[in-house]
Amino acid sequence: MARIKVENVTLHYPIIGAGDRSVKNRLLNFATGGKITRDSGTMVVTGLDRIDLELQDGDRLGLIGHNGAGKSTLLKVLAGIYIPTQGSVDIEGRVVSTLNITLGFEQEATGFENIFLRGRLLGLTSAEIEDKLEEIAEFTELGKYLDLPVRVYSSGMLMRLAFAIMTSLESDILLMDEVIGTGDARFIHKAEARLNEFMNKAKIMVIASHSDDVIREFCNTALLLKNGTPFAQGEIEEVLEIYQSADYQT
Known part of the structure; x- marks a missing residue:
């Protein structure tokens, strides 16, 4: 039996040495929907904010959202690449990810x-x-x-x-x-x-994709993220409809 349980997961990125007027800061504000704060001169970006998720055998979850919504970040938390700033992640079962499939290759090796x-x-x-x-x-x-x-x-x-x-x-x-x-x-x-x-x-699959067709073909449930925060979760067509709505796009 496989299982994923994510409770109240929040992830902050500290970015040291980036000024308020820098191009980097403006780009980060755009990419994260402005979820940037400053703490003692260090810029802090909120990658994920209060994520709750529970999956079991047979679940096929599609992660949906614009660029910077937190899809890849959530995958990296599930893969153990990122450690949450707060909250807990409980994984039961062997995890395989496609996040970097050439990791570990040596250029001089055959x-x-x-x-x-x-x-x-x-x-x-x-x-x-x-x-x-x-x-x-x-x-x-x-x-x-x-x-x-x-x-x-x-x-x-x-x-x-x-x-x-x-x-x-x-x-x-x-x-x-x-x-x-x-x-x-x-x-x-x-x-x-x-x-x-x-x-x-x-037994469990989580896919992040910008393709509605991919989500429909491979998934049986969906999670819509906006600026690292859950915006909608449930049936595929319902979540895709919300994704295209003015409420989400604004």
Whole structure:
């Protein structure tokens, strides 16, 4: 059984050395809806404000909102990347996230070596990686390039490798920041089939997306955020309608 319970979570970012009249300050005010305060000369941005959330097996949550609404920030809190300033996060189950799928890659290491490096970073044992190695290599279609340093790879080749590694994992809880697509049309079709299988295996899934179609296709409930604060939560169509409303857009 997998479970996520978030209670009264607030997250503040301290930003040191940014003046009130700086371009950075104006941009941050725009991106966060003006939720910036100052404490002893340090700028404080509120990334999340009083988030409550409870998910269990079968839940597919779509995170909706404009840029800077807090979608990616909430995913990072759930992934354990950010620690809340206040409140609690209780996670039961193995978490896999797509927030940075090339994290841990070494440019001078070969494709095969990076499969091991990335796999170990994701918590797999050497034996588990060995079991997945052939299947990962076959899916990438990189052939002899897997014996070369990844610094010679194109961005598309690197994403193929990272995608193949990530989707070889088994997760109880899957956290996704947009749905991944990479490569030419034929490979994208192949990747979509693999991604769907990967997503279906997860007991709980949380996706942040700007695409209404993605939210409709993959989710069964939605949370609308505005300036880091919950604005609406519930049925997909109801929340999407609120997202387009004047109340939210103003």
